[in-house]
Amino acid sequence: MCRATIITANQDGTYKAKFRLSNFYLPHINGTSVQHERPLYYVHSPFPTTDGDAVFFGPDTYFFLDFLRQSQHLTRAKPPRTTVDVCCGSGAGAIEMSHVYKGSKVIGLDLNLRALELGRVNAKLADCAIEFVESDLYAAIGDRDDIDLIVSNPPYIASSSDGEVPVYAAGGAQQGLALPLRLVEEGLKVLVDGGLLMIYTGVPITIREPGRDPFLQRLQQSKGAELVEYRIIHPDMWAEEVGIGAYADVGRIQVVGAVMRKRKSKEINGL
Numbered sequence: 001m002c003r004a005t006i007i008t009a010n011q012d013g014t015y016k017a018k019f020r021l022s023n024f025y026l027p028h029i030n031g032t033s034v035q036h037e038r039p040l041y042y043v044h045s046p047f048p049t050t051d052g053d054a055v056f057f058g059p060d061t062y063f064f065l066d067f068l069r070q071s072q073h074l075t076r077a078k079p080p081r082t083t084v085d086v087c088c089g090s091g092a093g094a095i096e097m098s099h100v101y102k103g104s105k106v107i108g109l110d111l112n113l114r115a116l117e118l119g120r121v122n123a124k125l126a127d128c129a130i131e132f133v134e135s136d137l138y139a140a141i142g143d144r145d146d147i148d149l150i151v152s153n154p155p156y157i158a159s160s161s162d163g164e165v166p167v168y169a170a171g172g173a174q175q176g177l178a179l180p181l182r183l184v185e186e187g188l189k190v191l192v193d194g195g196l197l198m199i200y201t202g203v204p205i206t207i208r209e210p211g212r213d214p215f216l217q218r219l220q221q222s223k224g225a226e227l228v229e230y231r232i233i234h235p236d237m238w239a240e241e242v243g244i245g246a247y248a249d250v251g252r253i254q255v256v257g258a259v260m261r262k263r264k265s266k267e268i269n270g271l
C-alpha cells in the first residue's frame with residue numbers, strides 16, 4: 001500500500017491513509033427507501049479533510065440522501081429522463097438517483113477532478129452507469145432539452161479571504177449563500193418546463209433576526225419557479241463555525257431541503 005501511495009508514513013512512524021471507505025446504510029424511511037441488493041461503499045478523503053481538493057462524504061451526505069428519498073413522491077407521475085447531480089462530490093446523490101430511476105440518464109457534475117475520479121469508482125462499486133463531467137456548476141452541460149431533475153448538496157459555508165475553507169465547503173459570499181443561490185438560478189435555466197430542482201443546503205440565521213430565513217425568502221420571490229416543498233432538516237449544523245469571522249452575527253446555520261418546480265413560460269407571462 002505504501003508503494004501504491006495508498007498509505008504514507010508520518011514522521012512519527014505512524015501511517016496516514018489517502019482514502020477512507022465508508023459504508024452507507026439508510027434503512028426504511030417511511031417505507032420509501034431503496035432496497036440495495038448489497039451494502040453501498042463510498043471511497044472518499046480521510047479525516048481531517050483539510051486538503052483544498054478533499055472529497056467530502058459526511059453527515060450532510062446522509063441528510064441529503066434522506067431528503068431526496070423523502071421528496072421522491074414528487075416525481076412519481078413522471079420519472080425523469082435525465083437527472084443531474086451538480087456538486088456531486090463522491091457521487092452519492094447521483095448513485096441514489098441511478099438506483100431510484102432505473103431508466104434515467106444520470107450525470108454527476110463537479111469542478112474537483114479528484115471527486116470525479118472517486119465518483120467513477122463509487123459508481124462502479126454500486127453498479128451504476130453514471131457520466132461524471134468536470135464542470136463549474138452547469139457550464140459543461142451544453143444545451144440539452146431533457147433535464148427533468150436536478151439534485152444538489154452544494155458547499156454552503158462562508159468562504160474565507162485566506163482561502164482556508166476547502167472547495168467542498170466554500171459557498172462564497174453572503175455567508176455561504178451565494179453558491180447555492182447561483183445554483184438555483186442557473187439550474188432553472190437548464191431544467192425543462194415543469195422540471196424539479198431539489199437542493200439541500202445551509203442557511204445562516206442571524207442573532208438579530210432569528211425568525212428570518214434569507215434562502216426561503218429568495219426562493220419565494222422566484223418568478224421562474226414555484227416552491228413546492230421546504231423543510232428544516234437540522235436547526236443547528238456546524239455549530240463550531242458560528243459567532244466568528246464571517247459568522248460573527250450568526251446564531252446558527254439551519255440546514256434545509258427545498259424543492260422548486262420550474263414554471264412553464266406561459267405561466268410566467270401570466271397567460
Ligand SMILES: C[S@@+](CC[C@H](N)C(=O)[O-])C[C@H]1O[C@@H](n2cnc3c(N)ncnc32)[C@H](O)[C@@H]1O
Binds near residue numbers: 055153
Ligand atoms: C459539500 S460537498 C457535497 C458532495 C456531495 N454532493 C455529497 O452530498 O456528499 C460539495 C461539492 O461541490 C463541489 N463544488 C464546489 N463548487 C463547485 C462549482 N462551482 N461547480 C461544481 N462543483 C462545485 C465540491 O468540489 C464538492 O465536491
